[in-house]
Amino acid sequence: MxxxxxxxxxxxxxxxxxxxxxxxxxxxxxxxxxxxxxxxxxxxxxxxxxxxxxxxxxxxxxxxxxxxxxxxxxxxxxxxxxxxxxxxxxxxxxxxxxxxxxxxxxxxxxxxxxxxxxxxxxxxxxxxxxxxxxxxxxxxxxxxxxxxxxxxxxxxxxxxxxxxxxxxxxxxxxxxxxxxxxxxxxxxxxxxxxxxxxxxxxxxxxxxxxxxxxxxxxxxxxxxxxFPEEPPLLTANPQTIVDTSNPQEITFNDRMLEDMKKMNYDTFMHYYSWQYQYKYRTEYGDVWIDGLYQMTDENYLQLWWYRERQVDGQHRRRKLHKNACLRRLMFPYMDPDTALFNLYVDFVRFFDNSDRVITLDTLIRKVKHAFSNTPEQLEAYCSQEINYWRDHRPQFIVRSGMLMSWGLINNIKSRIRYAELDAMYNRSMSVQENIAAGIGVPQTTLYRYCKERGIDTNPHRPMTEAERRAEAKREKQNDIALFRRLYNPLLSVRSNKDILARNGLNLSEGSISNWSKKYYDAQPTPQTAPSFNFPPIEYEIPTFNLHFPTETVEEEKPTEKDETLESYSWQTPRFEWHW
Incomplete structure (x- = not known):
């Protein structure tokens, strides 16, 4: 530094x-x-x-x-x-x-x-x-x-x-x-x-x-x-990583405990959901593929999901204790306050406590017991869940907050499958040749993959006349771009010819002269427009000599002798120009 x-x-x-x-x-x-x-x-x-x-x-x-x-x-x-x-x-x-x-x-x-x-x-x-x-x-x-x-x-x-x-x-x-x-x-x-x-x-x-x-x-x-390669042992609280056989040594945030007792669930979450994150499955940091999903591995774990709230007789306290132990395995650096917050959310959302048997002290005891066990003891206690999710883990998990739908799931599956095909499919071969080589993918899937990836399904076929013209046009544009980049108007035609030839563009001296006039963008010398000041033009307001009769008289047809024409005095008005 x-x-x-x-x-x-x-x-x-x-x-x-x-x-x-x-x-x-x-x-x-x-x-x-x-x-x-x-x-x-x-x-x-x-x-x-x-x-x-x-x-x-x-x-x-x-x-x-x-x-x-x-x-x-x-x-x-x-x-x-x-x-x-x-x-x-x-x-x-x-x-x-x-x-x-x-x-x-x-x-x-x-x-x-x-x-x-x-x-x-x-x-x-x-x-x-x-x-x-x-x-x-x-x-x-x-x-x-x-x-x-x-x-x-x-x-x-x-x-x-x-x-x-x-x-x-x-x-x-x-x-x-x-x-x-x-x-x-x-x-x-x-x-x-x-x-x-x-x-x-x-x-x-x-x-x-x-x-x-x-x-x-x-x-x-x-x-x-x-920055060292090995990150320091971190904690949101100095007591985060706790491994002790005495549960009484584990302490919690007193303010949070008081709020859990006094506040209802919605009010409590309003104040604490920004401080603690609810976690129920193994996630691998905040690195999401395309911002959508993560691939899982053999160490994946998650909590059981209950469609209905668990009631008396369905082993509520045992299930709460299992949740606390699973989280301890999934997140070994989780501090006791975060573990208690997560267990409190589980309790309110998935357990029916209308009989008021389960109290806050029950949740605290479950968290303390989970923190008092060693990793080996936790693995033995949660062996059923570990074995189940090792065999039945999902291929991927979707980022929290995404609206789950079959369309999104199918889209992610297609992304994963196409990513695999990117490594398997030989683009220098046709679809039929890839199938014959044992790619092991249905023909319809390969054609759909080639269409979305813009891959030629038969690269061996001869080019059509339109494709040849398009290819020739692209080559001509590339040559023009190279000429514009390398041409130096301060050098002779022969010197420019040598420079262009060394870079793969072979042109005759006559072509170089023609191209320099046609394609080289010479920058004109900037000029400043002159400033003009026009002299002011004098003008007067035109006067109108109109006759308005004050008495009603009988209208008479004018004759040539007594006919009076109204006169107008017009002059050019003055204009001021501002530059």
């Missing part, structure tokens, strides 16, 4: 700034952007200093990591309704021309990151400086969020974003390791749970802020060697 002022680093900055979080959220979709009269969010990769970065942040610009793509190539994407389409990764026209489209902000296009963000949503600290003083890894800079000091979920708190800048772009493995290490160390240093570890996600974007210029800068630039 070094202190370097005016250090430049790479990041993606949104093309537009947003004055409120709702505007930024709306611009994440085409429909939402149209409703507020704006365009969909897009990003521009920039090299900035810390001060320039904070200027963008405090003017409402959003940020994201770096992504790899070919700007001249179309990429396939699938809509929410299952339809596929292709699009360029950047805008080719309009106000956002050249900016990266939002659809490219995806894990599969992740290239790296030179920044790591940490989003602090809830903290007991009222002074940001005091919070920063507790950290082992001070951030490079800090800016506030849109909801700073505002009430959220009934709680008003300081809310801000910390940014860690590195001396080079981190690859995927380095980014995941460093971001998780920073988050875990912050939890350990502050003794507070991390409400949202969104900064560990590769395709996450971070909002800026508008109207709040409170920022903090340390100019610390980090190196990958500043």
């Amino acid at each position: 070094l202190e370097i002022k005016n250090f430049r680093f790479q990041t993606n900055v949104s093309y537009e700034g947003y004055q409120c979080k709702s505007d930024a959220s709306a611009c994440l979709s085409t429909r939402g952007a149209k409703e507020i009269g704006r365009e969909t969010m897009s990003f521009v990769q920039m090299s900035v200093t810390t001060s320039e970065f904070l200027d963008y942040a405090t003017n409402g610009h959003a940020f994201c990591n770096l992504f790899h793509f070919d700007a001249n190539k179309k990429y396939p994407f699938q809509k929410s309704d299952g339809q596929w389409y292709q699009t360029y990764p950047t805008h080719h026209r309009g106000n956002h021309k050249g900016a990266m489209k939002l659809c490219m902000k995806s894990d599969k296009f992740f290239m790296g990151a030179q920044t790591v963000f940490v989003d602090v949503d809830y903290t007991r600290f009222t002074d940001v400086r005091e919070y920063l003083g507790t950290l082992s890894y001070p951030p490079t800079c800090v800016y506030m969020s849109f909801s700073d000091r505002k009430e959220k979920k009934g709680i008003s708190s300081r809310r801000f974003r910390m940014v860690y800048i590195f001396d080079r772009v981190l690859n995927e493995k380095e980014f995941l390791h460093v971001s998780q290490t920073i988050n875990d160390q912050i939890v350990f240093d502050t003794g507070e749970p991390m409400e949202d570890d969104c900064g560990t996600r590769k395709s996450q974007y971070m909002n800026g802020v508008y109207g709040n210029n409170e920022t903090y800068v340390s100019d610390f630039i980090y190196d990958i060697m500043d």
Whole structure:
């Protein structure tokens, strides 16, 4: 870690700034952007200093990591309704021309990151400086969020974003390791749970802020060697990892126990659901494939699911104790407060306590007994569940919060199957040749796979006339692009010919002369339009000599002698020109 002022680093900055979080959220979709009269969010990769970065942040610009793509190539994407389409990764026209489209902000296009963000949503600290003083890894800079000091979920708190800048772009493995290490160390240093570890996600974007210029800068630039390979033993509370034979040594948050006794379930969850997370199955961090699912392995475990509330006579206390032990196995670093919170949710949602036999003390005893057992004792006690889920585990689990439907399940199954086919299918062979080679997949599935992946089902067939023309056109465009890049008007035709030939473009001297006139984009010398000042033109208001009779007289036809014509005095009005 070094202190370097005016250090430049790479990041993606949104093309537009947003004055409120709702505007930024709306611009994440085409429909939402149209409703507020704006365009969909897009990003521009920039090299900035810390001060320039904070200027963008405090003017409402959003940020994201770096992504790899070919700007001249179309990429396939699938809509929410299952339809596929292709699009360029950047805008080719309009106000956002050249900016990266939002659809490219995806894990599969992740290239790296030179920044790591940490989003602090809830903290007991009222002074940001005091919070920063507790950290082992001070951030490079800090800016506030849109909801700073505002009430959220009934709680008003300081809310801000910390940014860690590195001396080079981190690859995927380095980014995941460093971001998780920073988050875990912050939890350990502050003794507070991390409400949202969104900064560990590769395709996450971070909002800026508008109207709040409170920022903090340390100019610390980090190196990958500043973070050990082995993460520290972490806890949201110093007593998280407990292994003792005396259950009485395990203590709980007294305030939470009092609230469990006094509050109803909905009120209690309103205040504590942000602090503790409900967990019922094995999850492998917050890394979700396409943001949808995770694959399971032989160590997968989950709690039993009850369709109806368990009543007296259905071994309620035994099942609660089994849930506490299973969680202890699934999450060995879970602290007693989190374990009690989860068991309390199980008790209210899945158990009928109308007879009031089960009390809060019952739940506390079950958690203490689970923490008093060794891992070997827990495995022996939960052997039935371990063996069952080893044999009957699901192939994948869907991310919590997703609306479960057969359409979503089938879509995920197709993604998994097609990912397997990507490794098995030989694209240099036809469908029939792949079947003959023993790929072991039905023909209809292969044709459907080739259609969605855009694969030629018969690559050996000769090209049609239209395909030959298209191929020749592509080659010509590539030659023109190469010519524009290499041609130097300051050199002779012969010198340009040698340079082009060394790069694979063989043109005659006559062709080079013709191409230089036809395809080379010579930039004209910028000229300033002259300034003109037109002299003012004098004018007078025209007068109208109209005769209005005061008495009613008999209308007489005019004769040539007494006919009177009205006269008008017109002059050219004056115009003033302003340049």
